[in-house]
Amino acid sequence: MLKRVAIFIICLCPLLQFCQDFSALWKGHFSYNEIKDITEGNNKIYAAADNAVFSLDTQTNEIEELTSINGLSGETISTIYYSEYYELLIIGYDNGLIEIAFDNDTEILTIVDIIDKPTIPSTDKRINHFNAYQNVVYISTNFGISIFDLERLEFGDTYFIGNGGSQIPVSQTSVFGDDIYATCLNGNGIRKARVSNPNLIDYQNWQLITSGSWVSIETQDDKLYSINTNRSIYQIINDGISQRFNYPDLPLSLKSINGNLVVSTQNNVFVYDSNFNIISQIAIEASFDTEYTTATIDLENIYIGTKDFGVLKTAFNDLVTFEEIHPDGPLLNTPFSVQTERNGLWVTFGDYTSRYVPTPFRKHGVSHLQDETWKNIPYDSLLGSKNLNSISVNPLNTEQVFINSFEDGLLEIIDNEPIIRYDQTNSGLESLILSGKPDFISIRLSGSTFDREGLLWTTTCLALKPLKSYQPSTGQWNSYDFTNLIPDPINENLGYSDLVIDDNDIKWTGSFNFGVIGFNENNGNPILKSIKTEEENFPSINVTALALDKRNQLWIGTDLGLRVLFNTSNFFTDENVRVEEIIIEEDGIAKELLFQQSIADIKVDGSNNKWIGTTDSGLFYFSSNGQNTIFHFTKDNSPLPSNTINDISLDEINGIVYIATKKGLVSFQSGGSSPFEDLESAFAYPNPVRPNFNIVDEKVKIKDISENVNIKITDIEGNLVAEAQSRTNERYSGFNLEIDGGTAYWNGKNLANNVVASGVYLVMLADLDTLETKVLKLMVVR
Structure with a gap:
């Protein structure tokens, strides 16, 4: 070769x-x-x-x-x-x-x-x-x-072969005898030229042999075939065309393989021998309700591309048995919302526009990654729920999942089985009301989350009482009126983005026209307040993302930048509440972090660092205060298939970041994890550290540590080798021992910045809040 x-x-x-x-x-989760x-x-x-x-x-x-x-x-x-x-x-x-x-x-x-x-x-x-x-x-x-x-x-030359050397669409080429033939669309016919001509860049060397629009052309041994947009296949003989067959559907592909001709339409695949005698015709199999897209063959089998089942394989001698072939993956490559659970991930594909418009309706299923295997639930099983978006997993029963529909209410799934759809007929949910259309029903749920007591909270767009709570254990619904703030929801506010609940049980939601809205139940006397103005330092009234960090600070994404509400506790009492931008120094110049960037999502990890997705600039990972950019992932420097981020979800147990983009789902092994309440489960790995382990780059991990901890590593004689403390030796700060939430990383170097020798090392952990201690033994073999 x-x-x-x-x-x-x-x-x-x-x-x-x-x-x-x-x-x-990185790992891809493509369909x-x-x-x-x-x-x-x-x-x-x-x-x-x-x-x-x-x-x-x-x-x-x-x-x-x-x-x-x-x-x-x-x-x-x-x-x-x-x-x-x-x-x-x-x-x-x-x-x-x-x-x-x-x-x-x-x-x-x-x-x-x-x-x-x-x-x-x-x-x-x-x-x-x-x-x-x-x-x-x-x-x-x-x-x-x-x-x-x-x-x-x-690259060599480029041939513009249209009349006068114009640019025309060429669908396919084939060399037949001494000539190269090109089929052209938009009425530009079939053109040919001598393949050995050194001056094919001159359009005058291309001859038009027939007019019309042609989708493909292929050489089969000593014959030449071409397909016209009139659904007919023709044999070209001495530059004349002779119709051989007219198909019920427009052929999508024409291929010559092993002396056979393969024609694919959306409903059939036809295989012909060298004399255009049909060898096989494969229609849509009843158990695979789909459309064909293309096909190829080998000596024994036919491989058919489909729109829904990957590749279907069938044997020439058994055209009734089909094998579905494709890698495991979600339903589609257009993930809109993602939500992690223990050892799993839920994905939805229904969406709505940036102006909260649900049409065209998305009749898509739901995908669930469970124990590293994808379980795909088709739309036909979702009780008619269209435009499924945000996902909430019940923390008290992780088999119970609620998914918002931006048209049909709320879908409940238990153990991967959709069991009920809540709408205006069986719940506290309400449809938007259009004047003069009393029968119009559209229940547009966007944000949702569970509180610490297992109560599900949701927001319904264009409703008088947009904030709802639902208790799964009792079936009780409660609704909360926003008309004091938004008297006319149809005309004054198109919708709501994220819904989050802080340490004081305050509900926060982002809105299209009213900035950030805070809601306090206040023991039965609800308080409602909004901040959105330039005087309150908002760059835009359209809030697109919200996240609460470990210090109960509210991080706010808008379509024109990022803001932070540092003091959430006095939100309802302070008449001069302001949000603040994050000011960073770049090349000696003070700049606003993510200035005028359109923010799609914000997530906070176990180290209080911030993952921020944008609509056109990729994914950012910032330190807890936003001053340091740890990562900035784009299409150019990472496997992101698109710079348009739709959603982010963190698996803090396994240290995985799931990133839903406009063109597919990927995950990044960040390594960080949430801290534990105590040191009981703490451990180090790999242990022992063997000679083939690259300790400097891959690092020893000390897992399942508590939130506020001091770590000392000594040799067996008690000499200090490395030391770190939470909030001081944070990860990505260049220390030999770094802490990232519930995990610490040691690169095997001592205080002199040299890699340690073989031996037994003691990892001494001390919780600075509870005074709990634990000692781990770590063997290093070099």
Whole structure:
């Protein structure tokens, strides 16, 4: 096999770059249910989903994933092609990006030539098809044809083959005899040119052989076939066209494989022999209610891409038995809300706009990651609940989950089974009321959370009594009126964002037009107050995210920046309440943290540090006071498939951050955890520390420690090696021993900054509040 050329070629071309593999700390949770394209080669089937690829080894049945975790861009895939000769997979995208994954190599080559072409409109850069011929690939795009040299890994010419050299959409190319043929859309016909002509960049060397709009073209041995948008397949003979068949649906793909012709429509796959005799026709299987997207074959099996079940495999000699093939994953790659639970995660995909509009309705199911396996609940099982968004897990019964619908009320799920939908007929929930439409029903729940007593609190948009409480154990509902603050909810406030409850049992919610709203039950005499004005230092009245930190300070995200309410206890008594910006120093200049950034979500971890997601600038991780930026993850420096963050959820037991983006779900192993109430469960690992463990970089973890603790590490003779104290030696501060919530990290170095020798070390823990102590023994072998 001819391998790719030496790496120095890459260095010579500034438009080629290798992307990093992030699999050490990141994990992708992508959906592979909808398949965009399939290709085959070297005993593998490659299938492209929305923005990720998986391969099936047809001999071992082993499945491997290729995602943004491995270096893919996360953009929307349009087509793929595998070259057996060069042992590489080429991936094309809607935006014109091309990436190459090499066999037995973890690096991804990114090619941005088409993206960076200023003469081509961004809407016309889509990659439609790859056609390999000799050492080059002809790339069909929405502007014409580009050439990529697989041997030199570099771009060649671009052909604008429309009349007068105009840019026209080319759907597919094929080399037949001495000519290259191109099918074109939008009435631009089929065009051909001599493949050996060195001047194909001149549009005058391209001949129009027939008019119309054509979606594909393929060579099958000594025959040439093409499909028109009229749903017919034609054989091209001496540049004349002869109709062979008219399909009930427009064919979506046309491929020539092993001497056979494969035509895929949304309801059927047709396989023809070299004389256009049909070998197999595979219709939609009743147990797989879906649409087909594409297909390929090997000598024994047919592999069909679908919209809902990944790849369906069926044998030529048994066309009634289907095997569903795809990696485990959630239903969709559009997560809107996520919520962790012990060893699990709930995900919803229903949404509403930034102006709290639910349409178009999202009839999507719900996904539940449980014990590292995805349980997907389809929409048909959700009792008609559309636009499902925020999720609340009952802390007193984690099998009981409540999910808000932004149209149909509140859905209750027990042990993964939807059991009831609460609406205006069976609960305290109420529909918005439209003048002149008494029968109109729309119950739009957004924020929700449980309090310490197991009471569920929710907010209903466009309602007179938007704040509701529900006691699952008794079925009792209570409603709280906001009309003193918002007399006309239909016209004065479009909706509510997050709902949080502080240490004093005050309910806080963000609103579209009234800033932050605080609600105090006040022993039956409710108090309601809002702050939103410029005088109160708000950058915007539209509050999009709220979070309470470990000091009961309220962190506030708006569509124009970040604010903090430092003193929440005097909110209702102080007439001059103000929120404050976080001022940081950058290059000697004082600046406002996240100035005019649109904030999507805020979460606080066990160390009181802040995870903040934005709508277009990725994900930030700040120190507890916001003064230090620990991480800033974007598409360019991390596996985030999009810089648009929809939601964040923290698994503080396992130190995992789940990040829902516009184009998929990923998680980051932050390592931090929530502190424990005592030191009883504290332990150190790995123990013993063996020679093959990279102690400096991977670090010894001291887990399950309490919130306010002092840690001393000594050798067996009592000599101090390292020391740390909560709130002093915080993580990411550069100390040899750092504390992050309920976990401490030691890099194996002593006070002289040298890695310690082999021996037994004592880890002495002392809780500074309770005076509890504990000693752990740690063996280091070097």
